[in-house]
Amino acid sequence: MRNTGFTAHDGIVLAQxxxxxxxxxxxxxxxxxxxxALAAVVRHFRPPVLGVALDTGLELLRNSPVLxxxxxxxFGIPALIHQPLTPLVxxxxxxxxxxxxxxxxxxxxxxxxxxxxxxEAARAFxxxxxxxxxxxxxxxAAAFAMGPLVGLAVNQLQVTSLVSVIGVVxxxxxxxxxxxxxxxxxxxxxxxxxxxxxxxxxxxxLGHRWERRLRAHAAxxxx
Amino acid sequence: MxxxxxxxxxxxxxxxxxGVSLTVAPGEVxxxxxxxxxxxxxxxxxINGLERLDxxxxxxxxxxxxxxxxxxxxxxxxxxVFQLFNLYPHMTVLRNVTLAPEVVLKRPGAEVEAEARxxxxxxxxxxxxxxxxxxxxxxxxxRVGICRALAMNPRYLLLDEVTSALxxxxxxxxxxxxxxxxxxxxxxxxxxxxxxFARRISTRIVFxxxxxxxxxxxxxxxxxxAGGMAHPRIKQFLSKMTPVGGQS
Ligand SMILES: Nc1ncnc2c1ncn2[C@@H]1O[C@H](COP(=O)(O)OP(=O)(O)OP(=O)(O)O)[C@@H](O)[C@H]1O
Ligand SMILES: [Mg+2]
Numbered sequence: 001m002r003n004t005g006f007t008a009h010d011g012i013v014l015a016q017x018x019x020x021x022x023x024x025x026x027x028x029x030x031x032x033x034x035x036x037a038l039a040a041v042v043r044h045f046r047p048p049v050l051g052v053a054l055d056t057g058l059e060l061l062r063n064s065p066v067l068x069x070x071x072x073x074x075f076g077i078p079a080l081i082h083q084p085l086t087p088l089v090x091x092x093x094x095x096x097x098x099x100x101x102x103x104x105x106x107x108x109x110x111x112x113x114x115x116x117x118x119x120e121a122a123r124a125f126x127x128x129x130x131x132x133x134x135x136x137x138x139x140x141a142a143a144f145a146m147g148p149l150v151g152l153a154v155n156q157l158q159v160t161s162l163v164s165v166i167g168v169v170x171x172x173x174x175x176x177x178x179x180x181x182x183x184x185x186x187x188x189x190x191x192x193x194x195x196x197x198x199x200x201x202x203x204x205x206l207g208h209r210w211e212r213r214l215r216a217h218a219a220x221x222x223x
Numbered sequence: 224m225x226x227x228x229x230x231x232x233x234x235x236x237x238x239x240x241x242g243v244s245l246t247v248a249p250g251e252v253x254x255x256x257x258x259x260x261x262x263x264x265x266x267x268x269x270i271n272g273l274e275r276l277d278x279x280x281x282x283x284x285x286x287x288x289x290x291x292x293x294x295x296x297x298x299x300x301x302x303x304v305f306q307l308f309n310l311y312p313h314m315t316v317l318r319n320v321t322l323a324p325e326v327v328l329k330r331p332g333a334e335v336e337a338e339a340r341x342x343x344x345x346x347x348x349x350x351x352x353x354x355x356x357x358x359x360x361x362x363x364x365x366r367v368g369i370c371r372a373l374a375m376n377p378r379y380l381l382l383d384e385v386t387s388a389l390x391x392x393x394x395x396x397x398x399x400x401x402x403x404x405x406x407x408x409x410x411x412x413x414x415x416x417x418x419x420f421a422r423r424i425s426t427r428i429v430f431x432x433x434x435x436x437x438x439x440x441x442x443x444x445x446x447x448x449a450g451g452m453a454h455p456r457i458k459q460f461l462s463k464m465t466p467v468g469g470q471s
Binding site for chain 1: 267271272273298299302303305307309310311312313320326327371375413
């Protein structure tokens with residue numbers, strides 16, 4: 001007779017799954033944020049060919065299902081390079097790139113929202129491009145982008161659950177394991193859902209508080 | 224010296240500046256008059272390198288603004304005050320003033336801040352240093368705009384209709400400050416519709432008409448019947464200008 005009751009060990013399994021999900025989310029979001037924002041800054045200065053290439057490539061990434069991207073990376077790349085990828089590496093690559101694509105379009109819009117006149121003033125006063133980005137564009141674009149980025153973060157957290165499909169033992173996979181043993185799907189999936197929700201809620205609260213601070217003095221048009 | 228030589232600037236098919244030549248020597252106050260759309264702002268924007276030239280040449284103390292390296296140097300010599308202030312909205316008044324001296328001129332922060340505070344005090348804004356631009360009146364914002372320019376210790380001050388967004392009272396406020404700068408010997412290129420004020424402070428007046436500089440005369444000659452007033456365009460322009468502001 002198998003044990004279908006919940007044990008303390010189940011808590012550990014769930015906690016480990018949650019840890020993997022969180023770590024995967026934090027790492028891929030940080031990488032995606034850095035790459036996407038960098039690409040957006042490059043794009044802002046309108047390099048002729050590179051700008052179009054970035055737009056097209058990232059548009060493709062943004063507008064195809066993450067699961068398809070995950071399969072492409074996990075099954076497709078090993079077939080090309082004749083070397084297997086571990087599920088975690090495949091998941092990390094896919095989610096980072098996918099996040100970067102969304103971040104890119106959010107930050108491009110945020111940069112465009114910074115008033116032209118102040119940018120011209122800064123240029124007339126001799127600020128270099130790097131100084132312009134650092135002192136004028138970045139602080140204000142960050143304020144404009146913060147809301148959408150928080151929304152994206154919540155979404156990408158949930159998207160991490162897809163990696164359970166290729167065998168990463170994240171929170172969803174842990175739920176799956178637990179479900180198979182206890183045969184109590186309603187209780188298990190409610191618990192898993194609540195855990196995702198709690199993290200998402202925390203992210204949102206934190207993000208909005210930060211956004212309010214950033215936004216205090218950023219105005220879309222110059223003064 | 225600012226030397227503008229045969230400058231051409233086109234927007235599409237329209238030649239907004241069509242062979243403009245002009246020099247501004249240290250100590251001079253040169254006022255640019257002309258009707259709306261004649262190219263005054265464009266000329267200022269060519270001098271500070273915000274527009275690319277389609278022809279001719281502009282040098283600031285010999286530095287060619289068409290050359291990116293030289294433009295970077297030239298921008299340390301001139302400073303612009305804008306019609307709509309163009310302050311940095313996410314920075315305090317003080318930071319608006321100290322930013323360029325610190326990051327462009329690489330001067331020590333404490334020294335720059337002390338100077339900025341003194342400048343702000345000189346225009347009556349000592350107590351607004353920590354305010355943000357959105358919390359100021361238009362006249363106060365423009366005074367910050369002037370301080371931001373002066374903090375660069377510029378050899379040349381470029382002013383593009385700096386009072387036209389202000390009501391008469393605030394205009395008088397700002398003109399009084401400019402008057403003091405002129406007395407102190409500041410070199411200026413001054414675009415304005417304040418003809419009376421221009422008449423009092425300018426060493427020379429030039430008139431732009433459809434992208435061409437049709438006269439360039441010492442102030443008294445510009446207003447003489449045999450000088451600028453002999454041009455029908457200028458006579459017509461001046462007769463339409465009702466003297467406002469500048470009485471202060
Ligand atoms: N970025 C631009 N693109 C297209 N046309 C422009 C641009 N900037 C200016 N122009 C045109 O160039 C002409 C001169 O404009 P400019 O702003 O220099 O005139 P102005 O003499 O400063 O006029 P105002 O007294 O109204 O400020 C106008 O016809 C204007 O429409
Ligand atoms: Mg103008």
